[in-house]
Amino acid sequence: MFAFIARRLLYLLPVLIAVSLLTFLIASLLPGDLAYVILGDQATPEKVEALRQDMGLDQPVWWRYLGWLGHVLQGDFGRSFRTGQTVLQAVAERLPVSFELMLLAEIAALAIGIPLAIACAVKSGTAFDRFMTGSAFGMLSVPTFLSAILLIYLFAVQLHWLPATGYVPFSEDPIGNLRCFVLPALTLALGEWPVLMRVLRSDMIATLQEDFIAMARAKGLKPSRILLVHALKPSSLTLVTVTGINIGRLIGGTVIVEQIFALPGIGRLLVGAITTRDLIILQGVVLVVAFGYVLMNFIVDMLYAVLDPRIRHGHA
Amino acid sequence: MATLELSVSEDVIVASVQRTRRLGPLFWTATGWMIFVFAVAILAPVLPLPSPTDMDMLERRAPVSALHWLGTDGLGRDELSRLVYGARISLTVGLFAPVIGITIGGALGLLAGYFRGRFETLVVGSMDTLLAFPPLILALAVTAYLGQSIFNLTCILGVLGIPAFMRVARASTLTLARREFVIAAQALGASHARILLRELLPNVALPLVAFFLLGVAVTIVVEGALSFLGLGVPPPISSWGSMIGEGRESLEIAPQLAFIPAIAMFLTVLSFNLVGDTLRALTDPRQGAL
Numbered sequence: 001m002f003a004f005i006a007r008r009l010l011y012l013l014p015v016l017i018a019v020s021l022l023t024f025l026i027a028s029l030l031p032g033d034l035a036y037v038i039l040g041d042q043a044t045p046e047k048v049e050a051l052r053q054d055m056g057l058d059q060p061v062w063w064r065y066l067g068w069l070g071h072v073l074q075g076d077f078g079r080s081f082r083t084g085q086t087v088l089q090a091v092a093e094r095l096p097v098s099f100e101l102m103l104l105a106e107i108a109a110l111a112i113g114i115p116l117a118i119a120c121a122v123k124s125g126t127a128f129d130r131f132m133t134g135s136a137f138g139m140l141s142v143p144t145f146l147s148a149i150l151l152i153y154l155f156a157v158q159l160h161w162l163p164a165t166g167y168v169p170f171s172e173d174p175i176g177n178l179r180c181f182v183l184p185a186l187t188l189a190l191g192e193w194p195v196l197m198r199v200l201r202s203d204m205i206a207t208l209q210e211d212f213i214a215m216a217r218a219k220g221l222k223p224s225r226i227l228l229v230h231a232l233k234p235s236s237l238t239l240v241t242v243t244g245i246n247i248g249r250l251i252g253g254t255v256i257v258e259q260i261f262a263l264p265g266i267g268r269l270l271v272g273a274i275t276t277r278d279l280i281i282l283q284g285v286v287l288v289v290a291f292g293y294v295l296m297n298f299i300v301d302m303l304y305a306v307l308d309p310r311i312r313h314g315h316a
Numbered sequence: 317m318a319t320l321e322l323s324v325s326e327d328v329i330v331a332s333v334q335r336t337r338r339l340g341p342l343f344w345t346a347t348g349w350m351i352f353v354f355a356v357a358i359l360a361p362v363l364p365l366p367s368p369t370d371m372d373m374l375e376r377r378a379p380v381s382a383l384h385w386l387g388t389d390g391l392g393r394d395e396l397s398r399l400v401y402g403a404r405i406s407l408t409v410g411l412f413a414p415v416i417g418i419t420i421g422g423a424l425g426l427l428a429g430y431f432r433g434r435f436e437t438l439v440v441g442s443m444d445t446l447l448a449f450p451p452l453i454l455a456l457a458v459t460a461y462l463g464q465s466i467f468n469l470t471c472i473l474g475v476l477g478i479p480a481f482m483r484v485a486r487a488s489t490l491t492l493a494r495r496e497f498v499i500a501a502q503a504l505g506a507s508h509a510r511i512l513l514r515e516l517l518p519n520v521a522l523p524l525v526a527f528f529l530l531g532v533a534v535t536i537v538v539e540g541a542l543s544f545l546g547l548g549v550p551p552p553i554s555s556w557g558s559m560i561g562e563g564r565e566s567l568e569i570a571p572q573l574a575f576i577p578a579i580a581m582f583l584t585v586l587s588f589n590l591v592g593d594t595l596r597a598l599t600d601p602r603q604g605a606l
Contacts, residue, residue: 014441019445022449137590140589141586141589143537145561153574252450253452256452270456277460282457289450289453290448294448
C-alpha cells in the first residue's frame with residue numbers, strides 16, 4: 001500500500017509542475033502586458049518600461065517562471081495590485097463559502113439520488129423505473145444556469161420563500177446563512193443526482209440478484225431491512241468514487257452558481273478578477289484551484305485503491 | 317490525473333437483446349429537431365425575419381403578436397429573430413470546437429494507440445496535465461487573456477475537448493491494433509500510414525463520431541454558461557447563453573425572455589445527447605449496452 005501511494009505521489013509531481021508552468025504561461029505569454037494593465041491607458045512608454053524593469057518583466061520567461069515558482073513554494077502567491085490583498089488572504093476568505101456550497105450540494109444530491117436509485121432498482125423494468133431513468137437522462141441535459149433561473153423563478157420570484165441572491169455569514173445568522181445556500185446547493189444538486197442515481201441503480205440491480213439477498217428473503221427479513229442493510233452497502237462502492245469525482249467537477253459548477261446567486265466564494269473571486277483584469281489574483285486562484293483539483297483526484301484514486309484491492313496490486 | 321477509467325456500465329440489461337438494435341421514435345424526433353435547428357440557423361438570412369438588432373423602444377417586452385411571433389426583448393428586439401440568430405452562434409461554437417477536438421485528439425489517440433512507447437507516454441501525460449485543470453475555469457482564464465471573440469472561444473473549447481477525444485481514439489485503437497485484420501495487413505507489408513488510414517481509422521471513426529455528438533452537447537452548454545456570465549461572445553452578438561443571461565434581469569416582469577432560449581437550448585442539448593448516446597451504445601460491442 002505504501003509503495004502504491006509513493007508511486008502515485010511521484011507521478012503527482014510532474015503533473016503539479018506542468019500545472020504551475022501552464023498557469024504561469026497563460027498569464028505571461030498571452031497578449032496584454034501586465035505593466036500596461038496596471039498603469040492604464042494613459043501610461044507613457046517610459047513609465048511602462050520602468051515598471052516592467054521593476055517587476056522583472058524584461059527578464060526571459062523561464063527565469064521569471066523559476067522566480068515565481070520559488071515564491072509560490074514559499075507560500076507567496078503574490079498580491080493584488082488593485083486591493084493590495086495577498087492571493088492567499090483572498091482565497092482563505094472565500095474558500096469556506098465554496099466548501100459549504102459544495103458540501104451542501106453533494107448532500108442534497110445524495111439525498112435525492114439514493115432513495116430514487118433504490119426505488120428504481122426494486123421496481124426495475126417497470127414504468128416507474130423507465131420514467132425515472134428517462135428523467136435522469138433529461139436532467140443531464142439541463143445546464144446549471146438553466147436550473148438556477150428556474151429555481152429562482154419558482155422559489156424567489158413566484159413563491160417568495162427564499163432569497164434569490166445574497167449572503168449572510170454563518171457566525172452572524174446560522175439560519176439566514178443556510179437559507180442563502182438552499183437554492184444554490186439545490187441548483188448544483190439537480191445536475192448531480194442523475195449521475196449518482198444511474199450508478200447506484202445499476203449496481204443495486206446486480207446486487208439484488210445475488211444469492212445472499214435470496215437468502216435474506218428466505219429468512220423472512222423485512223424488505224426494508226434487506227434493501228438498506230444487506231443490499232445498499234455492497235452496492236455503494238462505485239457511488240463513493242463517483243461522489244468523490246463529482247466534488248472535483250463541482251468546482252467548475254460553483255463558479256456559475258456563485259456568480260448567479262452572488263455568493264462570495266472562490267468562483268466569484270475568479271470572475272471578479274477576470275472582469276477587473278486583476279491578473280495576479282487570477283493567476284493565483286487558477287493555480288490554487290488546479291492544485292486542489294489535482295489533489296482531489298489523487299484522493300479519489302487512493303480511495304478507489306482502498307476499496308478495490310485489484311488496483312492496488314496493479315491488476316486493473 | 318484520474319487515470320482510472322470508470323467503466324460505468326449504465327444500465328443492467330433489462331430488455332432482451334433482440335429489441336435493443338432498433339432506433340425508437342425518440343431517436344428520430346431528436347434527429348428531426350437537430351435538422352430543424354440547423355436548417356433554420358443556416359437559412360436565417362433568407363427567412364422573413366425582422367432584424368435581430370433593430371431596437372424598438374416603444375415595443376419593449378411586447379407580448380406575442382402577429383408582428384413579433386415570440387414578442388420582443390428588453391430593448392424591443394424581435395425575440396424569435398434573436399433566437400434564430402443566437403442558434404447560429406451557439407451551433408457554430410458547438411460544432412467547430414468539437415471538430416478541433418476530434419481532429420487533433422483523434423489523430424493523437426490513433427498514433428498513441430498504434431505506436432505505443434514513449435510517444436504514448438508523452439501524449440497521455442500531457443493530456444493528463446490538461447485534465448488537471450477544471451475545464452470551465454481554464455476556459456474562463458484563457459478567454460480573459462485572449463479576449464472575447466467567437467473565434468477565441470471556439471479554439472479554447474476545442475483544445476479543452478482534445479483529451480477526451482484522445483482517450484476514446486486511443487482506447488479503441490489499442491484493442492483494434494491487435495486484431496487479425498491489422499496483423500494481416502502488417503504481414504502483407506502495408507506501411508504504417510496505410511494501416512492507420514485504411515485499416516484503423518474507419519473503425520475508430522464510429523465511436524469517435526458518437527462521442528462527437530456528445531461533445532457538441534457539452535460545448536453548447538459550456539458556451540452557454542460563459543455567455544450567460546457575460547464572458548463568452550462579446551455583447552452585440554447574442555448566443556442562447558447571453559439571451560438567457562439578459563432574460564434573467566427581467567425574470568419578474570417577463571420570464572419568457574429567459575425561458576424561450578432556455579427551452580431551445582435544452583431541447584437541442586437533449587437531442588444531441590440522445591442521438592450521441594444511442595450511437596455510442598450501438599457502436600459499443602458490449603451486450604446490452606443500449
